[in-house]
Amino acid sequence: MVETMRRRGSSKGRALDLIRSQGPISRVELAEITGLTQATISNLVRELLADGVVSETGRGESSGGKPRMRLEINPASRFGVGVDLGADSSTFVVADLAGTIIGRLGIDGPGALGPADYVRRMADDLAHLLDGLDIDRAAVVGLGIAAPGPIDREAGVIVGAPSLAAWSEFPLTAELSRLTGFSCVLDNDATAAALGEFWLGATEVGSTYASVYMGTGIGAGIVFDGTVYRGSRSNVGELGHVSVDARGPECPCGNRGCVELYAGPHAVIARAREAAASGGIDLEFTGVAAADFAAVAEAAITGHPLALALIEDSAEYLAEAIVSLVNIIDLDHLVLAGSAFEKVGAIYVRTIQHIVGERALSRHLQHVSVRMSVNGTDAAALGAATMVLQEQLSPRSLQSVTLA
Template sequence: MSEVLDRIWQFQQVSRVELVEHTGLTSGTITNLTAELIELNIIREFEAVSGSVGRRRVMLGLDTNHYRIIGLDIGRATIEIVVVDLNGTIIRTIERDMSDRQGPEQYFEVIGPLLSETKQEIEQAGYVILGLGASVPGPMDYNTGNLLDPPNFPGWSGFPLKRTLEERFGMVTLIEDDARTSAMAERWYGLGRNVQDLVFITMGIGIGGGVVSGGKVSRGTNGLCGQVGHMTIVLDGKICDCGNRGCWETVGSIPGILGRWPGGNSMEQLKEAIKQGDSEALRCMEDTLTYLETALINVYNLYDPEMVVLGGRLYPYLADYLLPVRSHLRSRLYAFAKDRLRIEPSTFGTSQSAVGAAALLFGFLLSEPVRLLSLAEGS
């Protein structure tokens, strides 16, 4: 069943005949499996369309009329809640500034009422909630669902996030590092639908990375795979909160950039100073782009991705420089690989992590649809 569902997701709309061709299953098996998926309200038949020789076919696609998924992004300065359908279409989004709050207790004073209200509204509208996905700065213990001293995120060390969410809101809950959820948003709903190997880099208060290899997210032995913000960029540089020295995050994140520029305390001010031709602002941006290019060439050589996707709250301030960054990278890549270089902006902008959190549940649905529906209906 999961193979059939995966093909329907991949092609978005596909006929039963095409499913036989793509899966190698018999027409009888395809008929039975698609009937079960329709009965479960996961897929539905779409209006018949004319085939190339005039024959009319019934197409199958995801049913967006029955299920909803909630995504929660817990960030260092904001929280965001999104509600999506099975296609990843954002139905509702709620964002709150958390810059004046610190630690789980103060955060949940905001998260609690918003999540409860969102859940109630979805259920009153007649939809079934498949579950709650949560993204949060890592690292974390995936066996317990507890956070493990995330850099630049005081008060969260050891916090049992997964258990807290499950107990308070009674939904199937999955949690993941925010950079990996961002990567999964692209994998399931965005640019990575037909890409097996990609790296998502999120840049904001911190810098993180999510690696998709062979279509699956990679965590590594200690959950540190993709921690690109903590590769050494400046020898003998500033000590990072992670314990390393000269990390990209110390010079390339928003605090790192503003810490190198004495002319103001916001990216908007830096942007305006650059427009005015301020020499120190121009030098700061030039250095920032050099650090970015150095990090990206390391990412390409280490992970060999088909695509690198850039996002996060810093990206809009770097977007205008993407063409020269691509050009410089091509000059530094292996000659046989440079023409395949793909660097793209994220699909969902500042909502990337929250949408990716919801995508955790969608991935669960594709792999084990019956089990997830059983858990969702029993929660």
């Protein structure tokens, strides 16, 4: 009985996902694509119509017989909330069933606030955001949280993330769920960014791609043919802790010569501070990593040679790690997401594309495309929102695998 219900839920999710991604679409087309019988499709569609998540949009053109009724998603029927939790700032987005952001709120990071106090603030801010959007709480399917790793996804806690050290083992999803009344899910920020790309149809069906996410740290979300690879503990893709120098400086993670020590925003800022101290560049530093990196990036795109050299060095080191990722995973595409790429994304795309094209082992067999995310700086927050929409309404795809 349980297995029958599980299969039915999977079929319903599959049908909904096709209507969302390929609609307007007819019942006959759904049956042809899924391989399910017309009777099964009719029953599933009847349930989706009753749930309000799908609507009939009229009949398509006739091909000789009676024109077929078309189905499409009802975007305003359900909403997902996503939070990109960071040390310097946090971003809330509310997305509808089509993945369109209908509301956004940015707030300062925790600073001196402990996790308990900050989560209370998050709950209050979310309530104000939803009130301002006049959204019925019953239409919100859940709250997704994107955070830097390592994380324990099942327990809903951050475990030893360098930028959020005080949050280690704090019951994040349980507490936020208690305060908001919503079901909460935690995931790695890079994985969330990759989810958003898939949900919005920005990647080709059947492709293998990685979303390289750089905020104050560096990570990668990996998707195989519409299926997220999370690893055994949901901490796959810690690209920032790939070693590019075995004899390099020790990283807080315990490894040596991690790419984050050379390519990450903190590394760029440290070198910019050294240059400013010696008179090589005139910049004011706030102590907030995101703002300070943005200042270096702004100087780079306005033509300061030293700032440009710092960004190009960062891009080259990041490309070194990405070449290893491409060689191991055999990727079709690379997507760059996160606030660090906001101003200087074109430099990173150009540099990474060139180096991957020269050094990837399979370069003679296929071209690995590199581009910026369609979701910009909201990639992780929007990915977190679409994650709860996917898990609650269309669990058929973007499931977790471990390749065991």
